[in-house]
Amino acid sequence: MQQKVPKMVVKRLPVYLRVLDNLIRRDREIVLSRELSEETGFTAEQIRKDLTNFGAFGTRGTGYDVSYLRQQILNIIGLNTKTPVIVVGMGHLGSALSRYNMTKNPYVDIVGLFDLDPQVIGTKIIHQEVLPLSEMPRVINDKKVKVAMITVPATSAKDIVKELVGCGINAILNFAPTKLEVPEGIYLQNVDFSIELQSLIYYVSTEEKQKQNIWKRSFGEKYAKQIDRMIMP
Amino acid sequence: MQQKVPKMVVKRLPVYLRVLDNLIRRDREIVLSRELSEETGFTAEQIRKDLTNFGAFGTRGTGYDVSYLRQQILNIIGLNTKTPVIVVGMGHLGSALSRYNMTKNPYVDIVGLFDLDPQVIGTKIIHQEVLPLSEMPRVINDKKVKVAMITVPATSAKDIVKELVGCGINAILNFAPTKLEVPEGIYLQNVDFSIELQSLIYYVSTEEKQKQNIWKRSFGEKYAKQIDRMIMP
DNA sequence: CATTGTGAACGGATTCACAGCC
C-alpha cells in the first residue's frame, strides 16, 4: 500500500490540517502551495512533496481545493472519527491539558482522567470525574482506547507506562521529564518543556558571550574576520 | 571561537544535563558514554561527537568526570546563573507552567507573570502576583529579561510577540497553537501539544488500517510480500 | 586495554530545476 512515510512529514501533516481549518473558517475554497508555505513556514516544494507521499491532491495551474485537501489529510492522519484518549496525572499540567482537549480539540475525545492521589480522585475537570488507576483497564477496554497522555511525576512515569501497555495502550504522549522505555511496537512521543526552554537559553546566552568576546577582542586586529562571522546577521 | 553548533546538538545538551544531575544525586563520579547512551536513548558515538563540538571533556580509557562534565554543560548552555524568565498568559496552562518552573526548575527564575484579563490580574500563583501587560516593559527592563514563555490564545499571540520584542525580549517559547513571525535575530521555539498528539494518532490509525488491509487481502496470494513489509517489526 | 575523539561513509530530508498538466 503506502511506502514508509518520513517522520518529519507526519509531524507536518497536523500543521497543514490546522491551516486548512483556518482557511475554511475564512471561506477560502482554493489554496496554493505558496500560500500554505506562508502560513506554515515550510517551503512550497516541501509541502507539495509531503502531500505526494499520499497521492496527488492538487490541480496543476490552479492549486488545491481546500475542503477536499482537508478531508484527505483527515483520512491520512486518521481523524475522521474522534480518537478516544485518556490522561493519567491530574496535577496542574494534566488538568490544563485535559481542559484544553475537552473544549478546544475537535479531533479527540477525552474519555478518562486518572490519578493516584486520593485527594484528587473524585474531583471533576469540566464535567468528568477523576478516577483511580484501578478503573483504567475497564475504561481502556470499554472505550477501545489506544492513546494515552501521561503527566505524572517523573518518578511514577515508568510504572504507569507498564500499566498502560498492559492494558493495551498503543501510543503514549509523555510529558514527564524522563526517558521512558516502551516495548517494540508501542509508539512513544515526548514533550519536554524544560528542554525546549533550556535550548532557547543556550542561544541567548551564546549571543551574550559573543558580544562580550567582540568587545574583549576588539584590540586584536588579526581576529577581525573570525569575529565578523560570529555576529548574527 | 566556536563553529556553528547543529540545532540537534543544542536540543540534546539539556538531556545530558538532566542525566548528569541524576547521576550526581546518586553520587556517581565517573560516567561512560555508553552509560549516558543507556540513560538518554542516543548512541554513545553521537554523545561523544556532540560533546566534542565544545571541547574534549573526557579521559580516554576512563570516561567522563560527572561533576566536571555537568559544570561544562552548564557553562555551554549558559545556566551557571539563573536565567530570568517571564510568562505571559495565566490560563490553566500558563499557571501550570509557572508553578512547575517556580518549584522544580532550578535553572530559571520566573520574575514576572502577566495576563490581559482583569479577573486574573492581581491573583497569585504561589507567591507571585499576576500583573497587567502595562507592567511588562518595567519588569523586563528592571530584571534584564531576555526570555519569555507565551501561553495566550492563538488570537492574541501575534500582538503579544510584537509587544515583547519591542520591550527587548530576545527569545520566545510559544505554546499558542499558531505560527508566529519574529524579526531576524529573535529566537522562537514552538511547543505544540495538538501536533504531537495528532502525529501519534497517525501512527496508531495507520496501524489499524494496515491490519484491516491484511485481513481484506489475505485471499490474494500475490500481495503476500508487500503485506509482510507492512507489519511492524 | 578500555574508552574517548574523529575523519569517512552513509542515509534521510530538503532544495533545486524542470517536466507534466490544466
Added chain:
DNA sequence: GGCTGTGAATCCGTTCACAATG
C-alpha cells in the same frame, strides 16, 4: 502561463571504523 508533481543534486545529521591516549 501558472501551478503541481518529481527525479536529481545538495545539505545535514548519524553511524561506522579506527586512530589517539590515559
